[in-house]
Amino acid sequence: MFFNSWMDLLHVAVVGVLVYFGLILSLRLAGKRTLSKWNAFDMVITVALGSTLSSAFLSKDVSLAQGLAAIVVMVALQFAISWTMVRSARVRGVVKARPTLLFDRGEFLEGPMRTQRVTHSEIRAAIRGAGHAALEDVEAVVLETNGDFSVLRRVQQPGERTALCDVEGAGQ
Template sequence: MSFDSWGGIIRVVIAAMTAYAFLVTVLRVSGKRTLSKMNAFDLVITIALGSILATIVLSADVALAEGALALVLLAALQFAVAWLAARSARVRRLIKSAPTLLLRDGRLLEQPMREQRVTASEVRQAVRSTGSGAMEDISAVILETDGTFSVIAHNRLGSGSALADLTDHADPDAEPDGSRHAPGPPG
């Protein structure tokens, strides 16, 4: 069936324009965190918002008010969880993974790479993308919570304080209490 009626077409146009405007308004009101770089929780919210928008636009069985309520509820849930995560380490650990150190002082860390399903080739590519041609020039490569790689050269390490929250399975500088010294240039 390629065409049912003009009434259905007009309903889709009105529902799409109204739901789209409403979704943009909800996202603007809910804040920047709703559309930030995605972790698993953010991805689920984004997919759910898209699914609800599509349902509102294409399904005559869902009233615009019901779809709008669903959009508001999802945005409110995302806002509440982000608010709680910013204030509670327990909630933060529950919804977000920790960054993982994959290379330290030019040396690949095989166990964390295996656990994160990252290949040596992917780490080398991340290093090359920074313009560096030598792994030995790199102090750390980190797999971030959003799946991106951060590459820190020895000459850019500074105090290493930005590395404080890393998951580091093979840290020769680890203290017995689990704290760690920042990696430094090879000596």
Template sequence: MLFDSWTGLGRVLLVGPLAYVALVAILRISGKRTLTKLNAFDLVVTVALGSTLATVLLSKSVALAEGVLAMAILVFFQFAITWLAVRVSWVDGLIKSEPTLLVHNGLFLEHALRTQRVTKDEVLSALRSSGAGDLAVVDAVVLETDGSMSVLKGQSGTPETTTLANVQGELSA
């Protein structure tokens, strides 16, 4: 169907900007962390907010007040859970994964690649993107909690003093 009614278009024109302004206000009040791309938990909240906004805009059976309340509840729970995660380590472990070492001292860690379902080609792509032309000069490639890969070149110091301190994986000499 190409067109249903002028009433439907009018509703979208009225409710759309109001729902958008409400969502922006809720996000500004909740702080920067609400829309970060730090882990799967944050992604789920972001997708749920988008879905809720779309439902408010397009479903005649959902009133604006109900939609704004639903968005506020999602943001409140995201805020509360991340607040707890910063203060209680087991909550943090429950909602976030740990970064994983995929390459160490120029060598692929096969077990980590299999466990994380990452191919060597994907790692090589990340290396190229970071400007690394030779695997031998790479000290580490880390699969971060948000799914991105960090490439570390020229690390010095012990694993406890480098940025690899909280990374899962075997650090061989």
């Protein structure tokens, strides 16, 4: 149960090292886009690569060549789809989500917030995280395709004052 044989350990060590370097080589050949911030497509590829890597490491039913071939196929597919996304708006629309405007000129956009399952407090936290103390300091908040919030600051007119952005204890 805890130990079968030294040959099993040697198999895991040798195959593990070879598959690891095969994965690194494949990812380097595929380019930086393969390792960029995640969207749904990137997450699927990452989970599939992890599963394949695990099978190649631990399963005696999967040969080293099969494990490496599976990794190369997945990285090649990721590269091909990324390459196609750059050249085709239709493919890009299927594979990648579009950014969503959640807050615009002092107004929370309830419909998009509900669709994206984002709360007022998450938007306020993103605004504070971007270094803004007040909602009035912000022109817009966008939920990007990778799940990050982009906070676009408002250009404040001289002499304008703003109230603190919904922070507990503010204004006391």
